[in-house]
Amino acid sequence: MTAAASHTSVQNSLRDAAWISPAETGCTEAGSRPAYWLRGTFDRTAANQNPDAPNAADERVVVHATAHGIYELFVNGTRVGEDELTPGFTSYRKRLQVQRWDITELLVSGPNVVAALLSDGWFRGRHGFERRPDGFGTETAFLASVTNAPGTQTFLSTGDSWLCRESHINRADLMDGQTTDFRRKEPAWLSPSGDAGPGSAGTAGTTAEGWVPVVRPAGPLYEDRSRLVLPVSPPARRIEELRPVSVATPEPGITVVDFGQNINGWVRLGSLGPEGTRTVLRHGEVLDKDGLVATANIRAFNFASKTPLPAGQVDEAVSAGRPGDVFEPRHTTHGFRYVQVEGQPGTLAAEDITAVVVHTPLDRSGWFECSDPRLNALHGAISWSFRGNACDVPTDCPQRERSGFTGDWQVFVDTAALMFDVAAFSEKWLRDLAADQWPGGRVPTVVPNPAGDGPSGNAFEDMAAGSAGWGDAAVLVPWSLWRAYGDKPALARAFPTMRGWVDYAAAAAAGARHPERSGRRPVPLAHEGFLWDTGFHFGEWLEPDSPPNPDPSRDHGIVATAYLFRSASVLARTAKVLGDAAAAAHYEVLAEQVQAAWRTEYLDENGILGEESQGHYVRGLAFGLVPEALTHRTAARLVELIRGNGNRLGTGFLATGLLLPVLADHGYLDVAYELLLSTGTPSWLGMLEAGATTMWEWWDGVTEQGARGSLNHYSKGAVGAFLYTHLAGIRLPEDPAAEETAYRRVTIAPQPGGGITSASAAVVTPQGRISVSWTLEHSQFTLEVDLPDGVRAAVELPDGSSRLVAGGSHHCSCEFRVNPAQGV
DSSP states (O other), X not given: OOHHHHHHHHHHHTTTOOOBBXXXXXXXXXXXXXXXXXXXXXXXXXXXXXXXXXXXXXXXXXXXXXXXXXXXXXXXXXXXXXXXXXXXXXXXXXXXXXXXXXXXXXXXXXXXXEEEEEEOHHHHSOBTTTTBSOSSOXXXXXXXXXXXXTSSSEEXXXXXXXXXXXXXXXXXXXXXXXXXEGGGOOGGGGXXXXXXXXXXXXXXXXXXXGOEEOBOOOSHXXXXXXXXXXXXXXXXXXXXXXXXXXXXEEETTEEEEEEEEEEEEEEEEOOOOSTTOEEEEEEESEEOTTSOEEOGGGOOEETTTTEEXXXXXXXXXXXXXXXXXXXXXXXXXXXXXXXEXXXXXXXXXXXXXXXXXXXXXXXXXXXXXXXXXXXXXXXXXXXXXXXXXXXXXXXXXXXXXXXXXXXXXXXXXXXXHHHBOOHHHHHHHHHXXXXXXXXXXXXXXBSSOTTOSSOOSOHHHHHHTTOTTTTTHHHHHHHHHHHHHOOHHHHHHHHHHHHXXXXXXXXXXXXXXXXXXXXXXXSOXXXXXXXXXXXXXXXXXXXXXXXXXXXXXXXXXXXXXXXXXXXXXXXXXXXXXXXXXXXXXXXXXXXXXXXXXXXXXXXXXXXXXXXXXXXXXHHHHHTTOSOGGXXXXXXXXXXXXXXXXXXXXXXXXXXXXXXXXXXXXXXXXXXXXXXXXXOSSXXXXXXXXXXXXXXXXXXXXXXXXEEOSOSOXXXXXXXXXXXXXXXXXXXXXXXXXXXXXXXXXXXXXXXXXXXXXXEEEEXXXXXXXXXXXXXXXXXXXXXXXXEOTTOEXXXXXXXXXXXXXXXXXXXXXXXXXXXXXXXX
């Protein structure tokens, strides 16, 4: 079915449905709002069972449903499907996903009950780094229709006949947590025989058991059915379960459970105690010196008042004293390794508590292993960090902000695509990015964006929108996906967004000069029209020993101009792929002009930058800003900076993933391995030595003084790509022709170093599985390569020899001289 046909199908199936909202009677304070039941009934015997149905599809019964908020769907008391957090997180004003389920097997002859359990979710719950509520609206709502499979006969639709009541979930917020009072949970509410009021649904006024008629929300948003779409990416699911690795009692009445792994998800608790027992669960990533869960590192921040906000992540269960009751808070998620349990009578047993890992079910596509177990552990931590941040959208962290920060996905998408199939996951997010792009091409810092495609009124958020390296995700993410998956229609869909961003950035460069530059040179030089040196930019965020300073008066021109060149170059290549010769020529010229401006302003004739930092040198070399004749000197200067920094890396958010490939590709493989295998702070292995099971936001996320920042922030895990592309040696072309994308053409070029004696990697590609393994023993390098049919590879061995091979198994070997400088 085409996208247009799918869209029409959704519209048709929901043609008779009206948006309904609960008549809210409970707390309306953000973070403390209850979840509500909404309930409708229909009689299947009277509604269908058509003996003259032309085909079996007419007899299948399906439901289409969506919500403002998150909902669980029930038919006759049975939960429908295994999807979590539906309808998912999108730019709701323009893209609202509709779920479709076949419910035939759940129906009975006679009366049937369809119910939804509805809570705030992303729509109006607390969200983002300032935890502001009501980002997309001030009321939750539900829309559903039960039809036959072709959608030609409607049995039940949301409307005035539906009833609602407050549920057993007293409090539900995705970030603050969930409170469930099991004393109020009566399954009879959901069954056809349960008391939903006198007679059937539709009774006016208050009904028995507290059921009241729903209300009808009003406004343009509820009239726009064009925004209703079928999902293009799998929904979040419960993926796996973790058992405790330790259970401790640091204080009387307090149990601390360590699950051994930092995750995104929730805890399932099977021991709730006698009636009235209130169990409190506090989730965090680290323990304090007394063995209690600490949450200071994940407290959000109010930029206006300059004060920290509560950490949230607190769940509560109030027991009804019924055997078999299980607490599983599916209307919230948390980022945690540790859970502090308070209020339990006696000692909590390990078998009574389970951590449930929740995220989008992405197919694993990459495997890596080598002779150094520390790097295997690093690969595992990177994988877990991404999994913790792949809950329906690519987030920055699963606990403090849980937002789809554009910069995070821009720096990590290449690594993610090596480890998991992220094609559909990214496509969904890119459609939201397109929906939230401002009319002038500016891209907000987070996508989906509660403010939509324009200013929010929050000074910091609006100022930060359009930061270089973050907004460039509009261009660089689609290009990365094109290289990995070769989906030309997806690239074509992204092209207007890509173009809008580059046009915005180019206009910003041409439209203003930084005041400091104006002070030094009152009369601008010709190249300055291509320097992007004004506006807010995060810059090389979180460099070691460099406190973040989001000051819009700072001149980040050396960073922003570099990204303008990079995106303009990629846009020109994209236009070529799509056959738009005029656009390709235009952006090629723009890229050349920006490149020349960057060189004129920041690079001298000896390859030395006027503003020196490791990140600036890495970017200049990685993006091709440095002339070929100067790259050797520029790379040497980068190494001098590393040596002068005590052989420590000095990169932050944007350049860390590029650092090791740049060193290896410019003749400093030994330095790349030194940094990869270094310990202490700052380093990847230093994180693991300090107990990390996921990547940290700060290089020094945990010290003797405690923790700071998110301990599950995958951006620094972009180093994972190096394990595949250089250590194992599986590489895609940087600028592939259409017939070379999606791993149709690859380079296999392992680069041993760091004392590593063996490595293997495999990537499942659209063409099939590519696998590489090599060993180094007694100066003999041996390589095994397996390629799918139709794949061509240039195999480059460490001795400098190369050969072209096609699909099949290949064995290569060469003598490999030990190079003490490389530590082999």
